[in-house]
Amino acid sequence: MIDKSSLPDSVWAATAPLPIETYPLEEDISTEVVIIGGGYTGLSTALHLGPDICPVVLESNDIGYGASGRNNGLVIPTLSKADPEEIIRTYGKEKGEQTIALIRDSASLVFDLIRKHNMEKAGEQNGWIQPAHSPGRMKLVEKRVKEWGDRGLKVDLLEREQLEKITGSKAWFGGWIAHEGGTVHPMAYVRGLAKAASSLGAKIYTNSPALSLICDNDHWIVKTENGSVKASRIVLATNAYTDDLWPRLRRTFVPVKTWQMATKPLSDNVRKTVLPGRHGLSDTRGDLEFARYDWDGRLVSGASLIFDFNSEERLKEHVGKRLQKNFPQIGEVEWEFIWNGFLSMTTDYLPRLHVLAPGVFTWLGCNGRGVALSTAMGAVLADLVRGQSINDAPLPVTDLKTVPGHGLVTRFARTSLLNRRISDRKELNLE
Numbered sequence: 112m113i114d115k116s117s118l119p120d121s122v123w124a125a126t127a128p129l130p131i132e133t134y135p136l137e138e139d140i141s142t143e144v145v146i147i148g149g150g151y152t153g154l155s156t157a158l159h160l161g162p163d164i165c166p167v168v169l170e171s172n173d174i175g176y177g178a179s180g181r182n183n184g185l186v187i188p189t190l191s192k193a194d195p196e197e198i199i200r201t202y203g204k205e206k207g208e209q210t211i212a213l214i215r216d217s218a219s220l221v222f223d224l225i226r227k228h229n230m231e232k233a234g235e236q237n238g239w240i241q242p243a244h245s246p247g248r249m250k251l252v253e254k255r256v257k258e259w260g261d262r263g264l265k266v267d268l269l270e271r272e273q274l275e276k277i278t279g280s281k282a283w284f285g286g287w288i289a290h291e292g293g294t295v296h297p298m299a300y301v302r303g304l305a306k307a308a309s310s311l312g313a314k315i316y317t318n319s320p321a322l323s324l325i326c327d328n329d330h331w332i333v334k335t336e337n338g339s340v341k342a343s344r345i346v347l348a349t350n351a352y353t354d355d356l357w358p359r360l361r362r363t364f365v366p367v368k369t370w371q372m373a374t375k376p377l378s379d380n381v382r383k384t385v386l387p388g389r390h391g392l393s394d395t396r397g398d399l400e401f402a403r404y405d406w407d408g409r410l411v412s413g414a415s416l417i418f419d420f421n422s423e424e425r426l427k428e429h430v431g432k433r434l435q436k437n438f439p440q441i442g443e444v445e446w447e448f449i450w451n452g453f454l455s456m457t458t459d460y461l462p463r464l465h466v467l468a469p470g471v472f473t474w475l476g477c478n479g480r481g482v483a484l485s486t487a488m489g490a491v492l493a494d495l496v497r498g499q500s501i502n503d504a505p506l507p508v509t510d511l512k513t514v515p516g517h518g519l520v521t522r523f524a525r526t527s528l529l530n531r532r533i534s535d536r537k538e539l540n541l542e
């Protein structure tokens with residue numbers, strides 16, 4: 112069950128610049144486009160529609176309440192599983208190349224928006240690193256460098272010594288860097304998007320859950336508790352936080368809870384040897400190991416758990432040990448913040464783009480790589496809203512397909528972590 116009450120006690124909520132002032136919707140209004148969800152997808156869509164179309168954005172809670180205010184902030188211009196050749200095998204040559212170009216350019220889009228709209232302390236484009244956790248995984252790294260490099264992404268293979276120098280860790284066997292990647296302050300970035308969209312004319316209402324969508328001839332009525340919006344087009348930008356607003360949508364993906372945590376600020380001396388270039392990294396494990404700094408020198412990492420029992424204490428110990436294994440020079444790890452959020456996972460780890468009814472658009476399935484992708488999907492959704500043919504969208508538009516046994520799959524989704532941990536270890540033992 113997703114708690115919809117308030118912003119989590121995250122380092123991002125505690126350290127972000129203040130949001131623009133917003134209020135609940137308390138009247139009946141008309142507009143061309145209504146966007147439901149105030150995260151990267153919804154606000155990027157609003158920004159890409161302005162200034163000629165001024166949409167209304169409805170957010171259940173505060174801006175960035177969903178995954179956009181809770182994530183690790185790694186800006187990654189790739190998908191979590193499929194690389195370019197697989198994308199082409201799945202989508203065909205023409206659509207596949209369009210999808211690849213969308214993903215390749217997605218990180219730069221994030222940082223271009225940050226620079227263009229002067230978003231305060233929102234991001235650092237200094238590259239994203241993926242270290243290999245076993246010698247065998249260097250083959251995957253080499254494949255990624257080749258396939259993404261051939262498609263124009265600026266990438267470099269990092270031999271073990273180079274990786275050690277750039278990360279300050281001997282724990283990995285080499286890796287690669289995507290130079291257009293980097294990190295965002297997730298909440299500063301989502302609030303920056305809200306400010307930019309609002310300056311171009313978007314009207315953003317918070318604490319205004321969309322409660323129902325009613326089709327009335329050629330337009331839609333979106334009802335909130337104390338108001339309504341009449342619009343001809345709708346973007347559902349609710350992702351893992353999707354509720355029952357649109358029939359079956361919630362059952363087309365699996366929401367997976369993952370945890371984030373931030374240390375107290377590390378000393379200057381430690382920071383000189385742990386990720387000295389402030390790069391963000393996430394490795395090749397199925398049970399991902401990842402870390403990045405916030406602006407004050409806190410290391411932000413996290414993990415998933417199979418069971419919720421005594422979560423915070425178990426996580427502090429587990430992730431603390433992981434950090435010490437990767438960076439022994441860090442010493443005792445003291446945690447300052449811990450929070451969690453939900454990811455939307457699809458069964459094939461590919462994103463989905465849907466036209467739910469004429470004029471009603473959505474995408475889902477970030478599979479853990481949604482900072483850059485949601486921003487790029489905002490631009491895609493804005494084009495569709497403007498009337499672009501679905502054939503020209505850079506992702507195939509597909510019908511809704513619910514996950515068979517959705518209730519059970521959701522309940523037991525986190526047990527797959529066990530398999531991932533076993534295969535991570537097996538790989539190390541085999542090599």
Ligand SMILES: Cc1cc2nc3c(=O)[nH]c(=O)nc-3n(C[C@H](O)[C@H](O)[C@H](O)COP(=O)(O)OP(=O)(O)OC[C@H]3O[C@@H](n4cnc5c(N)ncnc54)[C@H](O)[C@@H]3O)c2cc1C
Pocket residue numbers: 147148149150151152153169170171172173174175176177178179180181182183184185186187319320321322348349350351352353354356369370371451452453454477478479480481482483484485
């Ligand atoms: C813990 C965690 C770590 C992550 N780390 C990374 C990372 O390092 N790098 C990366 O690329 N990706 C990461 N992701 C994924 C990334 O954060 C998401 O893909 C991205 O933020 C999704 O943005 P969004 O706008 O589509 O959805 P969200 O930000 O989830 O926004 C959906 C919004 O819709 C609102 N909503 C829902 N129902 C209604 C309704 N009926 N009416 C009005 N509003 C409604 C919700 O309140 C919510 O604010 C992470 C995700 C999590 C949870």
